[in-house]
Amino acid sequence: MAEKTNPQEGTPSKNPARRWHDDPARRWHDNPARRWHDMGGDDAGPVPTDQHDFSLWEKRVDALMIIGSAKGYFTVDGLRRVLEDMGEDAFETMTYYERWIASVNQNLIEGGAYTTAELAAKMDDVARRGLTYGDAAGAP
Amino acid sequence: MPHDHHDSLSPSGHPYRADDDTPLSYWQTMEIAVRELLVEKGITSPEEIASQINTMDARSPANGAQVVARAWTDPDFHAALMQDASAATRDMGFDIGPLKLIAVENTAHEHNIIVCTLCSCYPRNLLGLPPDWYKSRAYRSRTVRDPRGVLAEFGVTLPDTTRVRVHDSTADMRYIVIPARPSGTDGMSVDELAKLVTRDSMIGTGVARQP
Numbered sequence: 001m002a003e004k005t006n007p008q009e010g011t012p013s014k015n016p017a018r019r020w021h022d023d024p025a026r027r028w029h030d031n032p033a034r035r036w037h038d039m040g041g042d043d044a045g046p047v048p049t050d051q052h053d054f055s056l057w058e059k060r061v062d063a064l065m066i067i068g069s070a071k072g073y074f075t076v077d078g079l080r081r082v083l084e085d086m087g088e089d090a091f092e093t094m095t096y097y098e099r100w101i102a103s104v105n106q107n108l109i110e111g112g113a114y115t116t117a118e119l120a121a122k123m124d125d126v127a128r129r130g131l132t133y134g135d136a137a138g139a140p
Numbered sequence: 141m142p143h144d145h146h147d148s149l150s151p152s153g154h155p156y157r158a159d160d161d162t163p164l165s166y167w168q169t170m171e172i173a174v175r176e177l178l179v180e181k182g183i184t185s186p187e188e189i190a191s192q193i194n195t196m197d198a199r200s201p202a203n204g205a206q207v208v209a210r211a212w213t214d215p216d217f218h219a220a221l222m223q224d225a226s227a228a229t230r231d232m233g234f235d236i237g238p239l240k241l242i243a244v245e246n247t248a249h250e251h252n253i254i255v256c257t258l259c260s261c262y263p264r265n266l267l268g269l270p271p272d273w274y275k276s277r278a279y280r281s282r283t284v285r286d287p288r289g290v291l292a293e294f295g296v297t298l299p300d301t302t303r304v305r306v307h308d309s310t311a312d313m314r315y316i317v318i319p320a321r322p323s324g325t326d327g328m329s330v331d332e333l334a335k336l337v338t339r340d341s342m343i344g345t346g347v348a349r350q351p
Contacts, residue, residue: 037258038258039257039258040255040280040281040283040284041257041281041284041285042277042281042282043281043282044282046293047273047282047290048273049273050273051272051273054269057168059193060193061171062196063189063192063193063196064171064174064178064189066196067183067184067188067189068178071183071184077311080258083259101167101170101171101174105170105174108174108178113177114177114181119170119173119174119177123169123173125173126169126172126176127164131164132163133164133165133168133172135164136169137172
């Protein structure tokens with residue numbers, strides 16, 4: 001087994017070629033630390049031309065993101081951390097604003113706006129109101 | 141039939157998100173719960189949320205088009221815009237917020253295109269929310285490696301002699317492309333010129349319309 005060094009200590013490896021950042025021909029694209037969201041340069045198909053109009057619930061998520069941020073409960077970096085930590089599966093299976101409400105919620109809980117128990121009770125209450133968004137969201 | 145084909149399109153001709161036609165989803169439930177908790181805690185109010193939605197809805201590429209048309213016709217503004225686009229657009233009355241906005245200008249020799257490879261950063265305070273394709277894997281992945289291929293998909297084919305510059309946006313730094321002024325527009329008013337400025341021309345995936 002190759003000897004490993006802690007990269008933060010900056011100790012030269014005995015086998016520099018094994019380490020990405022010691023390779024003179026290195027490209028960021030091949031950095032093993034590159035995460036899924038850092039997709040610039042990846043291969044991909046044609047740019048999709050589909051476009052949808054934002055639903056009311058999506059606009060509300062956007063507004064909650066702006067308001068929660070403006071009131072100091074989180075920063076854009078906090079939002080991005082949760083989004084990036086969700087991983088690639090979430091990117092493929094959840095819509096954009098589904099990911100955003102998950103991140104806004106996580107950040108609001110961490111910011112002390114409410115507790116997970118309060119969220120669970122409220123979601124349970126909301127889910128009992130009806131079968132559609134309109135029923136559950138109540139009066140506009 | 142509950143809906144015919146026509147009813148499945150919005151007034152602007154786009155399909156509604158499928159979520160509108162399906163039972164209440166887990167994430168919609170979370171949105172309602174989060175919103176109501178924030179109101180109950182006194183952190184926000186229904187009025188504030190509605191106001192924020194109206195503010196965002198009011199932002200559109202028409203705002204950016206006013207900026208571009210003025211830059212085409214007002215040399216002092218053009219200089220100020222290229223120097224500090226946040227300050228110059230704020231001075232026009234646009235609510236740019238804390239964004240650092242950078243204007244990049246297309247010329248006969250250079251074409252600029254913007255992307256956010258990491259997520260969806262976009263000059264949203266000026267142009268409104270980004271189009272869906274801007275957030276897609278394909279656009280985010282390929283624009284930095286094959287910008288000419290991406291441009292061709294948008295119908296923009298540039299001569300080999302035109303340099304293409306790709307600008308990768310971040311959460312703190314957003315770009316707007318100032319498209320080249322079309323020929324044959326001498327003497328047109330700012331409002332007439334603004335009608336030639338498309339959303340895509342300010343992203344760099346298009347060019348300004350010919351009059």
